[in-house]
Amino acid sequence: MYDYCQKNDVPHMNCGKWIVAQDDVQMQECHKVHEFAKSIDVPIRYVSKEEAQRREPDVRAEAGVLESSSTGIVDSHGFMQSLLGDFENEGGTLALVSPVTRIQPPSNGDLEWKIWTGTDASEPIPSSPTPQTPEQSPASEEDTFITAETVINSAGLYACAINNMILPTERHRTQFYAKGSYFTYSKSHPKPSTLIYPAPVPGHGGLGTHLTLDMGGQVRFGPDVEWVGSANDLAPNADSERFAAALADIKSYLPGIDPSSVSLGYAGIRPKLGKASATAGGKTFQDFYIAKEKGFEGFINLLGIESPGLTSSLAIGEERN
Template sequence: MFARTARRQLQSSTGLSCIARSFSSTAPVRTDFTHVIIGGGVVGLAIARSLASYHATHNPNTTSSTLLLERHPHLGTETSSRNSEVIHGGLYYPPDSLKTRLCIAGREQLYDLCNKYSIPHRKTGKWIVAQDAAQLESLERIHETCKSTLGVPTRFLTKTEARNAEPDVRAEAGVLESPETGIVDSHALMTALRGLFEDAGGTVAVNSSVTSITPLPTSPSSLPGSSGYVLTVQDTTTGEPSRITASTVINSAGLHACTIHNLLAPAARHITPFYAKGNYFAYTSPRPRVSRLIYPVVTPGSGGLGTHLTLDLASRIRFGPDVEWVADPTSLSVTASRLPAAVAEIRKYLPGIEVDALAPDYAGIRPKLRRAGAEGKGKDGFVDFYVRREDGFEGWVNLLGIESPGLTSSLAIGGLVREMLVGSKSGRGVDEAPAL
């Protein structure tokens, strides 16, 4: 698949001879593609669409080209389609973090995109429910930060409001509402982003696994990558390898981003990822009935936001994800033995749950750079998104540990990467992450 897709693109511009180009020269060379994005999840799609749209709008007469590589037969089959499909408000993370800034900006952009292109979504709102004084204190801190620093709408409900709105939900100490939280059809979103990318002249190659990346030769005084990169890409259906060159490489490979990073980074900077599996359980009973998302207060160091209640666009209830640390990022079967622990967590805020109506639904894997919590601090606490131009290289943008709220943040991440590579018309943007 890759060979056919790449050759079709190259024939239209540079000819087949460029695939077999000699890389021994240190003189500047014309690369096959301006940008190559590795990883066709929602974030990779958003980056690809942002770059291709920029060049189509601002440089329509140039030969700029953007290629999106995906190793699976279809786009977005890993973390992007195995999550809660929540549009997050941006409540939990440190105010100066990339997660907070990209989530808030991305949320607004995502709602706009969904409205513009009729992507199925709904602004459901969300409750975070506290069961004791300590949890209420945590909610008060979140509310104060949202009000005084972030400008994110939140409000406390009275007991009467909460009881009237959701009589089956237990919230012994208080309820903090996030009215801007919602849900989105992630598959429809990715289909729309692919269409926008291809309409802007971009090329998608599935079944295309990157097996090596090497900077093209350059002068001794220049950084590696100054002349571009050569990538070896294996067609996963035939095993056939192809070589292409790119001026810039964007690593957005999700669960396998550390593997791609280690292909190019020196050994001293290699990274070993962690994988947090989240199990989801479907609920088939009509009672209790809930009309919005319900989240517990985050337990520091838990690795996630707790086993929460989410809805799909047909208003079906599901619970999850929990956090199960695994060694294998392809371990996607639901661990049914974790259901009793999930029930215990669910009953804290939905005591009327019918256990017999719960069944394993699906599981997803979140890439982690550390065994860390969502909002904790300290050595084992909060870990931010890693989005930066990699030190010591030219034209290499690295995205590592892109988990929740990656779906919500995806469009803003796309804009940030575009600004890193081609600049911003306004000259303003979100700063990149610090080095690891």
């Protein structure tokens, strides 16, 4: 990712990330992260109290700090624009405002897939459409289709809907939507130069209300986790109790903030394959489902690709098996 950004002049910054623990329970979660990172050769280390105080004096970490030195931030829009340029230079075509309405797998000696698209993007496809045969669901005169030897389902929030158009009922997936609201901070102090994450909390659906930075160095906090029923529910949640909980979370590791300078910003939605937490130790948690689906030659499925999918997109693209 860093190599790509450097070669293509995509703005980025290797600012590092701290995971901070305030008690023994949180420190145990840091130990789990440390051991897992070591097992996959991700650079990670503990930061001494003296070093932590010297580097980020405004950050509270009563029990310890775990540092991921290779973590960074990227101009996501610039990155996607660069990838689109690469795609188009190789002959690719981006078709916007073309919601998929039906997909027909190869059959009866036909080696190609058929993908029908509509023209009305105001009505997004449902999360669990009922599969229909061509006879049951004829394409309208306005619909068009394309053919392809390979179909890669990387539809994000609508990936489960595409999955359910193709696979039999027993292999259908239910999409869960985890909305996260972000909060902006208008003052210039405190202003850490490192990303700050609270230690994972078992049972939570996210990573806590963490401190992140944009390419201009502006501080923001979030996201929190709110389960919603639609991919279009993008209004930030102004609930006072939720805002108070986020403030408490932020003040646990950045006690010097001015609460009156924290305000609601924007919201995004993460595509989840369940409501279990990655830190809960349960076997039901799943993300980054990447597979060539058996019985459907030429269909590659990508489900549960949450926000880390942006920075791991180049690595995902290199997957071969």
